[in-house]
Amino acid sequence: MKDYLIGVDIGGTSVKIGKFNLDGVLLEKWDIPTDRRDQGRHIVKDVVDSIYARVRLDAIKGIGFGVPGPVKDGIVLRAVNLGWQTTYLEETVRALLGNHDIEIAVGNDANVAAAGEVFQGAAKGCRNVVMLTLGTGVGGGIIQDGKLIEGKHGVGGEFGHIVVDHVHRFACNCGKNGCLETLTSATGIVNLAKKRLETFVGDTPLKGYESFSAKRVFDFAKAGDPFCEGVIDEVADTLAYALSIVSLSIDPDIILFGGGVSLAGQYLIDHVRKFYLPYVAPFITEANFALATLSNDAGIYGAAYLVR
Ligand code: ZN
Numbered sequence: 001m002k003d004y005l006i007g008v009d010i011g012g013t014s015v016k017i018g019k020f021n022l023d024g025v026l027l028e029k030w031d032i033p034t035d036r037r038d039q040g041r042h043i044v045k046d047v048v049d050s051i052y053a054r055v056r057l058d059a060i061k062g063i064g065f066g067v068p069g070p071v072k073d074g075i076v077l078r079a080v081n082l083g084w085q086t087t088y089l090e091e092t093v094r095a096l097l098g099n100h101d102i103e104i105a106v107g108n109d110a111n112v113a114a115a116g117e118v119f120q121g122a123a124k125g126c127r128n129v130v131m132l133t134l135g136t137g138v139g140g141g142i143i144q145d146g147k148l149i150e151g152k153h154g155v156g157g158e159f160g161h162i163v164v165d166h167v168h169r170f171a172c173n174c175g176k177n178g179c180l181e182t183l184t185s186a187t188g189i190v191n192l193a194k195k196r197l198e199t200f201v202g203d204t205p206l207k208g209y210e211s212f213s214a215k216r217v218f219d220f221a222k223a224g225d226p227f228c229e230g231v232i233d234e235v236a237d238t239l240a241y242a243l244s245i246v247s248l249s250i251d252p253d254i255i256l257f258g259g260g261v262s263l264a265g266q267y268l269i270d271h272v273r274k275f276y277l278p279y280v281a282p283f284i285t286e287a288n289f290a291l292a293t294l295s296n297d298a299g300i301y302g303a304a305y306l307v308r
Contacts, residue, residue, distance in 0.1 A: 009299030062307025
């Protein structure tokens with residue numbers, strides 16, 4: 001009797017594991033540390049051992065994995081944070097499980113987080129969903145007709161590295177300049193504010209801080225400081241421009257915002273909407289934006305969704 005789905009979200013410091021019933025109700029979750037020694041070669045066995053210690057293998061319908069890197073057909077092409085080069089994850093797990101009839105699926109973590117929101121979060125029941133994760137970097141995921149879009153190179157939904165900024169051209173971690181994440185991640189917002197401060201002659205409470213966070217820029221903007229409002233307008237305009245390209249490519253039912261920057265909430269959504277509608281008109285006349293709701297659990301929900 002197959003009673004459970006297992007969702008595994010492998011991160012650089014810990015692996016989150018969730019046990020779900022077949023309806024997608026989370027029954028139990030736990031963490032194990034990510035052992036990155038020896039190019040991360042112990043991680044997969046640690047995960048399988050940990051599941052084995054808690055759940056009867058013959059009761060598991062499937063185990064889904066979310067990993068921080070491009071994935072294609074069950075193969076992780078690379079995952080720098082785990083120390084992995086090309087890793088045959090699906091094959092490795094299957095070998096460790098022996099003869100048990102358990103479905104295995106693997107996806108990129110940002111795509112998997114989007115799937116989690118479709119399964120039990122803000123996009124529940126939607127068929128076509130785009131999710132943008134605005135954190136230290138910018139990740140993204142596309143679910144089309146209920147399926148994750150991997151693409152030929154495993155980078156479907158990597159919106160964070162669409163080049164949209166031809167003015168500041170900040171360097172990106174990927175090696176290019178002007179990527180979406182260089183202006184709209186938490187780091188990017190701070191860099192943009194600092195850059196604009198260099199030539200700003202008026203007053204802003206931000207000048208009283210040697211270092212500050214993206215949250216502080218949002219807080220001052222919300223309180224009506226014109227300088228910070230200008231920074232957030234540029235961030236929102238940049239996001240809106242990138243999303244208009246995405247929207248006119250795949251026309252999703254809903255666009256979700258997740259990650260630390262999305263804690264700015266409705267204020268962020270309202271600002272992106274203001275710039276987005278002129279970019280997509282007259283073909284699209286409404287902005288169906290929402291905040292993601294599963295927070296750090298989106299990965300385990302989405303991984304379970306892959307094998308539902
Ligand atoms: Zn980039």
